[in-house]
Amino acid sequence: MKRYSVFAIAREALRQQSGWERAWGSPEPATSYDVVIVGAGGHGLATAYYLGKNFGITNVAVLDKGWLGGGNTGRNTTIIRSNYLQDPSAAIYEKARSLYETLSQQLNYNIMFSPRGVMMLAQTEHEVRGYKRTARANALQGVETRYISPAEVKRLVPIINIDGPRYPVLGALWQARAGTARHDAVAWGYARACSDMGMHIIQNCEVTGVESVGGQISAVTTTRGTIGCKKVGIVVAGHSGQLADLAGFRLPVESVSLQALVSEPIKPCMDVVVMANTVHGYLSQSDKGEMVIGGGADHFNNYTQRGSWMHIEETVRALNETFPMLSRLKMLRQWGGIVDMTGDRSPIISKTPLGGCFINCGWGTGGFKAIPGSGWAMAELIAKGHSPLAEAFSMDRFREGRFIDESVAAGVAH
């Protein structure tokens, strides 16, 4: 595949953009592959990419029942940070964040990584204590964060109201190298690189069954026929419970809808990401000028991609208190995604009771930031049967009581 470059852009400008190749192929499914990845979201595509790049395994198919990146990867608010509390989380999220720094160059695809800084507001004494503790834990983990004063918050975000009324800003946990990236581009960049390595990305191909011989995976049945495989990686976020059911095991995850909305575009007014976990809302400004707003997850299990009125109202009302200027804006669009939540709010990257079948799920409201690190770890697990980054996230932890409690770091979405 030809590389994207400034010269290619100039050349195509001169010939009416007629020479671009398709970014990825659209092959018919083969009869079998070494590895089948179910789910062409960011995590599935990154898994395939690192299988090829780190382990030379390229006889791989990535199957999706819809279009690639059409799940949560294309529906999220793109926050990237690694300021988690527990050591295994800090390790995998920081690995992901550091891979994001150079991902555009790695993939030869501009994913628009913008390390503009992320702050998590402390609006209660409890949060002040929690975030100071996280800042100290992060210092030990080698993750650069610091606790900042209300005056510094105001300096970084002039449009914020730090005086309340109900929840004054008492400080914030600040990660300067955290930020955002363009979500579609992450999926597209990985897809293009996978296709370039000869992998098959097969869209409109729903997995409807899992076949095994002697306790070992042998094939998946799909709406486009049966596809044989030596190993399978299930990476389907909100549909993980359904796929696990097909493979004959149960998962400790619940699926709920999480929603976001954007305002009409306005002139640049905020160049960092702000999360207000007490009032349940978070905010950034897109390159187009829209205010990108997210809130909490639905309180009941469901598979809708809409979200509920209750949350729109709650989120906008909450953010209006902290950002009064938002009350003057019209909202343009609202959407939802089906997220998969575990009890300890940490992911599962694990072998399963079925031989050769691996699962990567439970990223809940905050897995976009983890895509490169998660793909890296999942590829290693599939290729070698073991991954230091994934070890603590095995399914066994729920049976053995080894929870990785991230309910503070992931208390609100992201």
Ligand SMILES: Cc1cc2nc3c(=O)[nH]c(=O)nc-3n(C[C@H](O)[C@H](O)[C@H](O)COP(=O)(O)OP(=O)(O)OC[C@H]3O[C@@H](n4cnc5c(N)ncnc54)[C@H](O)[C@@H]3O)c2cc1C
């Ligand atoms: C509104 C919202 C805001 C969010 N904000 C953030 C944020 O700011 N920062 C952050 O880090 N995270 C955020 N997240 C979470 C993040 O989007 C997800 O954790 C992440 O995108 C999950 O990626 P994935 O590849 O695992 O899943 P997905 O992108 O959902 O991909 C799974 C794929 O599996 C496919 N699939 C399902 N069933 C089958 C089947 N039977 N056969 C074949 N294919 C199947 C689906 O079609 C889908 O394409 C947010 C999520 C939402 C919904």
